[in-house]
Amino acid sequence: MVSTRTLEHSLDTNRKRTSDLRTALLFIAPAAIGFVVFYLVPAVRGVYFSFTRYNILGTPTWIGTENFEKIAVDPLFWNAMWVTVGYVLLNIGFQTVIAIVLAVMMQRLTKSIALRGALLLPWLISNVIAAMLWFWLLDYQIGLFNQVIEWMGASKIAFFADETWAIPTIAFVNVWRHMGYTALLVFAGLQTIPKYIYEAASIDGASEWTSFWKMTLPLLRPVLAMILVITVTGSFQVFDTVAVTTRGGPVNVTRVMQYYIYQKAFGEGQFGYGSALAVILFIILAVLAAIQLRMLRAGESDLA
Amino acid sequence: MATFNFRKAGTALAAVTALSLTLTACGGESEPAATNGGDGEAVDTSAASGQIDYWLWDNNQKPAYEQCAADFQEETGVSVTITQYAWDDYWSGITNGFVAGTAPDVFTNHLSRYPEFVTQGQLMALDATLEADGVDVDGYQEGLADLWVGQDGLRYGLPKDFDTVAIFYNKALIEEAGVDEADLAALEWNPEDGGTYEEMIAHLTIDNNGVRGDEPGFDKTKVAVYGLGLDGGSGGGNGQTQWSMYSGTTGWTVTDKNPWGTKYNYDAAEFKDTISWMASLAEKGYMPTVEAVTGQSSGDIFGAGKYAMITNGSWMINQMFGYTGIETGLAPTPVGPSGERASMYNGLADSVWAGSDNKAAAVKWVEYLGSAACQDIVGEAGVVFPAIPSATEKAQAAFADRGIDVEPFLVHVNEGTTFLFPITDYASQINGIMQPAVDAVFTGQADVDSLDAANEQVNALFNG
């Protein structure tokens, strides 16, 4: 890897140093229009609403930072924050590890497309259906899993609503749905690693285990960085699974941030307050993404 | 050169931004057209024509309303396009429609939503037009029409149907317990020891070893059949199908007056006693805990034979009687300390959107929906109870044809033991406060006196 990097360096010095700005602008123009119209403008409007009292139907009234001051002392906000963080940690931890394991196995163990397809299957159904299906399978009274638990003589578990089980259960459902998908992303990343590197490693007598840690993982870094950023931001936005099952309850056990935002903005007609919550979430996610990208040096590749 | 290009690109970007901002802004905050009918002014429905949109959420009722629409078109020439959305999508669709100016001309409205729609100026006041057309609003089941009069004294909907609460029971489980079905109609309840009602619930409960809840050795941690089911949660601030039929017999009222109360009574002893009693049932293993039922649709659990009895609303009749292998019966809710039964009384209505561009046809359609001609058709379909008494009877007959005696629901209407669904401002915010608060008492995470603080929070909403 060191050698390829120095190679790139030498190539760099040969390169014509003129800027590609004009070309680059042409290349990003269509995407830029999509970005500005469908993301930036709505986001800017949202930020504006976060400084207002507004219920979607009326006219927004400017109230400065009042929403943010209220949020700072809103126990439900802090509750939602901790519930969400707990969910994200569980979800990301399991999903990432499982995805890497599956992807490596997809590559090293078998070339069967049917098998890859089977692992991707959960991702082909929507969040809502996945949640409903598992909610049913895990139901306290008629769910298959609790029947099995009872046959084994243990006490049934209220998976989706028990204080200890609820968040792990919701995390499980989403890991189930996304593991094949994330594995496919990792797998696509594995495909970018040239064969000669593995060949070289096996000639050097490196075991599969060492070559994974010493070669595969470092070379996967740009793709892994992307996957982490995507899955972390994605899982902070968990909503559907809660909305079709427990709706935040019982008490506040499953009131994740997006659900709380939705409840405030649409359910309770406090769009300004909901927007302020969303702005805070946005800032947290932006900081997290920046840290992740920096730590994983996502902009560089060890290869080229 | 680089900077020059960059600036040019920046200008282009700014132009696009400005364009999309204006596009979003215009029509964004669409003001309800106040041309006519704005402040209860009459519209002339005699020349109604053209096409209107109508939304509802219950697909099972769609065939009946399609029939109404066909008859209506024959009579007036107005064509009605009916669209159905499932409950959750329905309200998102209505809200988005209000904002974007694409809401339906007429839609099925719910008591928990309409006060906010009135505040936001989205509903058309119907009084003047109804009066001009000579529509009699006294022809509905008593009290239903009053539900839809706003704080400003104006009418925002015409009743279409109503619902009450009764006990659904599993005939096989009742028989197995050696209980006569007629006994279920004679139960009495009080918040201290639950009365004969709790005795019955205990007796109907069976653990995995076949031991009944009122027998020694009953294992409350392994219950096979609960004497009483629980409908999807604690019921939050109104407990319509969970506890309102008990609290309603204690003399307690949710608010100081109804509709349009401005003070809630969640700190009253009667209410707290009722909730404590409910929590005690779960604690004794006679009723599932809130954790076990959160988010569940209770019908499927009843259909699996896990509940001997469950309180639920009349809109569930067809589902509850539809399960294969379960023989379902109906009993009225128990008599409480007041010496009477009680049931929450909830009604739906059809409302006209203030932004409709065909108000004449819209009001005409609402009038037709509220007339005996259409409600009879709805009644004959035997899905819900229409608001006009003659149509209610048709529904009762339609249910009877299928062997379902719905008297336990109608007894409340006939004997005047209904009380109205609480209608106040801030309904959704109040639910946001009360749902977790009542949950917490049910789950044992908080003492029942914690409801005092929740009540204060609720009442603070009304004091600015």
Place this chain on the structure above:
Amino acid sequence: MANHADTSTDAPVRKRKKMSAGRILAWAVMIAFLILSLFPFYWMLRTALSTSRSLSSDPSSLLPVDFTFGAFERVLGLATQEEAIAEGGSGASVNFWLYLRNSVIYAGAVTLGQVFFSAMAAYAFARLRWPGRNLVFGIFLGALLVPPIFTSLPNFLLIKNLGLLNTFPGMILPTFLMTPFAIFFLRQFFLGINREIEESASLDGAGPWRTFFKIILPMSTAPITTLGILTFITTWNDYFWPLLVGNSEGTKVLTVALGVFRSQTPAGSPDWAGLMAATLVAAVPVLILFFMFARKIIDSIGYSGSK
């Protein structure tokens, strides 16, 4: 592999033996995950072949309860409304083939546009040198973090004001030009392409357009196909946006149309058999698509330039 373990006892073979134990473990893990993935689908199939109203009577039966194809008939629009309601479901007038066509148009158009335009942008972010590149990329990436509550309503208004409600362009537009994920995904892969090839093309006098079309795109078949499949599936499963913007008969997509099998009333039960049948049927086209293109994802390793 296990079948190579013959009688000789020298070191490399012992090493292979050790690996085969690892392989058995790996297969065991793989099979466990396969079961975890597939079992719920078996459960869906078993439910879809049951009668909705009978399901509760035997909730843990591994076989269909009261076997019937009724649910599939309802999904394919072969049952009358009366029949449907009698079986505990709803879903009259499901014009299945029309909705399938609409879904294909919607997901297909979004995929084509999004992948192409995002690839262009990703190329500019990964391979071209220009001032402010990383800053602009960072801002684009920010779109990933914009909460959906900010975007759905304004975008709905915009589409309405453009007069595009209930049209395919209106449904397609917001995701046609980019999604932050697509750009991010392709940029990361483009970063990994060996520069030598690009350099030599550039020395041969190829401009950025030619480099993009003749080198970058062909060398990135694997990630582009992967992204295409992912985009197609995501769009195929879209529910809320097409419900909002394309709810007329001519533009209604499968997910929206099959929503009738979900619970209609606030506390009611869904038509479980119908819902599961609908989910399975709607997943079949994407599954076929996956198998059509899966070979491409796997076989196009060669782009690292080291064949």
